[in-house]
Amino acid sequence: MPKPILEQLAEGPVLGDGGYVYILKQRGVPMEGYTPYAIFTHADAIRQLHQEFFDAGAEVIQAQTFQGTRNRLEQIGMAEHYVEIHQRAVALAQEVAGNQALVAGSVGSAVGSKGLAQAGLTLDDARGLYQEECNLLADFGVDFLIVETFMWMDDMLVALEAAKATELPVMFTASFKEKETTDDNVSLGECARKLKAAGADVVGINCMREPSRMLPLMRWMREAVEGPMAMQPIGFRCWPDYTHLHGVRDWPKRVLAPTHMADYAREAAAIGVNYIGCCCGSGPEHLRAMAKVLSKTSRQ
Numbered sequence: 338m339p340k341p342i343l344e345q346l347a348e349g350p351v352l353g354d355g356g357y358v359y360i361l362k363q364r365g366v367p368m369e370g371y372t373p374y375a376i377f378t379h380a381d382a383i384r385q386l387h388q389e390f391f392d393a394g395a396e397v398i399q400a401q402t403f404q405g406t407r408n409r410l411e412q413i414g415m416a417e418h419y420v421e422i423h424q425r426a427v428a429l430a431q432e433v434a435g436n437q438a439l440v441a442g443s444v445g446s447a448v449g450s451k452g453l454a455q456a457g458l459t460l461d462d463a464r465g466l467y468q469e470e471c472n473l474l475a476d477f478g479v480d481f482l483i484v485e486t487f488m489w490m491d492d493m494l495v496a497l498e499a500a501k502a503t504e505l506p507v508m509f510t511a512s513f514k515e516k517e518t519t520d521d522n523v524s525l526g527e528c529a530r531k532l533k534a535a536g537a538d539v540v541g542i543n544c545m546r547e548p549s550r551m552l553p554l555m556r557w558m559r560e561a562v563e564g565p566m567a568m569q570p571i572g573f574r575c576w577p578d579y580t581h582l583h584g585v586r587d588w589p590k591r592v593l594a595p596t597h598m599a600d601y602a603r604e605a606a607a608i609g610v611n612y613i614g615c616c617c618g619s620g621p622e623h624l625r626a627m628a629k630v631l632s633k634t635s636r637q
């Protein structure tokens with residue numbers, strides 16, 4: 338079995354996997370309910386993409402449970418399959434990872450960029466939703482949790498509290514759109530310090546921005562906190578036509594070259610990013626190029 342995530346991160350950069358939602362959508366998988374819905378309807382397509390990332394050299398396979406809190410599944414009429422969706426998603430990732438890669442459970446925000454108050458959820462409501470999901474992922478045997486794409490500080494802290502309660506290692510990555518603050522106006526440095534102080538084992542940034550717009554933020558974060566950091570940028574160019582990925586319709590025309598993602602991986606490692614992966618719109622070819630510069634062996 339691979340070493341536990343925190344041990345691996347202490348020894349050198351760990352290569353994550355790529356983004357699922359955009360690539361699967363491009364392959365014709367409906368994504369209205371994100372990947373938890375597709376786990377039910379298109380498990381083979383998800384398995385195939387897990388396999389392609391694994392073959393490219395991914396050292397972590399993310400179970401496709403993002404947007405899988407109970408309220409999210411209620412919104413798409415899938416709440417009755419809540420347990421089964423998580424079970425299937427973790428089993429699928431474990432099947433591909435075998436004894437050669439770690440499996441992370443992905444936990445996304447219950448409310449996204451709306452924020453808890455606007456979505457009509459109290460902190461206790463949110464904490465309950467996250468606790469239920471984190472416990473379930475832990476029960477199904479994920480190796481660690483990736484809590485990701487959070488934009489509001491209060492939402493982050495309750496999710497982190499729930500994740501920490503499982504006693505699994507927790508990687509927490511916030512998302513920054515055009516501003517260099519959370520949506521509730523906490524500066525990036527302060528956000529990282531708060532997450533660290535609240536017990537996140539790994540802190541970082543994912544989604545919304547391409548590498549060139551995320552690397553400066555990672556340098557800032559490196560100055561703000563010590564310990565392992567994670568980075569998962571998107572795989573296509575937004576700036577300067579768009580401030581971030583929301584609203585980009587012509588993304589396949591904007592996909593970054595694999596060499597661009599390789600340059601990103603090299604630069605991220607140089608500034609001390611320990612977990613190097615990618616998010617929306619990044620596929621197996623990106624990962625393969627990144628594996629090469631990080632001296633990871635592609636498996637096929």
Ligand SMILES: [Zn+2]
Pocket residue numbers: 356543544545571616617
């Ligand atoms: Zn993303």
